[in-house]
Amino acid sequence: MTQPIRPSNAKVNSELVPATRVEGDAVLVTVRGEIDLHNSPELRNALLEMLNQRQPKRLILNLAQVPYMDSSAIAVLVEALQKLRKIGGKLYLTNLQPRVKGLLEIARLDTIFVLAATDDEALKK
Amino acid sequence: MRPAIRTKSLIALAAVMAGSGGGCFFGGREAPDIKSADPALKIPAIKSAVDRKDMSVVGALIKDLESDDPAVRFYAIQGLQRLTGETFGYEYYAEADHRMPALQQWQQWFSRSEESVARGGEPEPMRARTDPGATTQP
Amino acid sequence: MSNAQAQKVHNISLRIQSDAADVPAARHAIESFYQSHGFDKQACEDVGLCLNEALANIIRHAYKEQPSRPIQIDAALSPDSELTIRIRDWGNGVNPAALPPTPAANDPLTPGGLGMICLRQMMDIVVFTPQPDGMLLEMKRKKRSPEPQNQQASAT
Secondary structure, three states, rough: OOOOOOOOOOOOOOOOEEEEEOOOOOOEEEOOOOEOOHHHHHHHHHHHHHHHHOOOEEEEEEEEEOOOHHHHHHHHHHHHHHHHEOOOOOOOEEOOOOOHHHHHHOOOOOOOOOOHHHHHHHHHO | OOOOOOOOOHHHHHHHHHHOOOEEOOOOOOOOOOOOOOHHHHHHHHHHHOOOOOHHHHHHHHHHOOOHHHHHHHHHHHHHHHOOOOOOOOOOOOOOOHHHHHHHHHHHHHHHHHHHHHHOOOOOOOOOOOOOOOOOOO | OOOHHOOEEEEEEEEEEOOOHHHHHHHHHHHHHHHHHHOOOOHHHHHHHHHHHHHHHHHHHHHHOOOEEEEEEEEOOOOOOOOEEEEOOOOOOOOHOOOOOOOOOOOOOOOOHHHHHHHHHOEEEEEEEOEEEEEEEEEOOOOOOOOOOHHHOOOO
């Protein structure tokens, strides 16, 4: 999935990414809805553009409103993680619904992200 | 909550494989083959070898850690972990350059093991073959 | 439950076009189908994900992102609670299970790698059968305790 980032697709505060805020060295992003092949490119563009612009040390994704992800969505998270690692950053996933957590476990990817029950817990880690 | 273990009947699978007129499956017309370039043949062979605790496939699995197919890398490292208890920190999903240090550790470990056996000694010692936290079989 | 009811095979068929926007509807339909026959939520979700991954591979690889190409989905449930999903496409005959590696790809989870992992982890049998004009994928999942529940409960 070596697609260039298309800033015009990376909407800030879109339906998929309705909220973004900064707290210290952390950027907290709320993601909403089912994420699959159809809209994972939009999520990818949003995250990568934000990473390019802000270079956060911590990216915290609140997935409380994400009932479903497929492999293309997980690939977006892994790509974001790898970009963060290059700048010494970490990726946190909070409020995982069981179905999403289960997919990460199936793919043995549940330990590569920092999982937290809430955004506050992630901020304290 | 996800079940702790998913058991898959390899005997039933083998029966289906034998009778299948299908193309590329977990076998199909061709038998699973750990050396095959086709993941559809390679991966069931990996699973079968690991279930049999067949240590002779360790070298082939280490080669598979270099595969461009992340699914092959996934099953190779799962197999190596189950057979040897080791991962050397290998991450199947990582980019190639990030996987390199762990891959080199595997290759060095395997060389030492082969040299030891050639001298009439024991293979390189391995950690206890437990499956800590394993919730699914590969 | 009568003998005839106990032996009944349940089926559902869908035909969609190769548009990623239509995949969720197909997934929900298949999940609902199995849920209506007593499969537990986890099993239905696993099957739904596998269907999603298979359809994604068809759209991406068999049809190379061309929209408006046909995909036929048939889901069945046997009397012994084995579920079978068959997906037929009329694409380029590519078997995503045997895609050549793409060394230039930056995405660590290509080609379709994570999707294939999900299929192999969640389904017991995954068969790609080339067709003269495309591909047939058949996935099977045998009964796993404790699914399904309704059939046992209603037995008389």
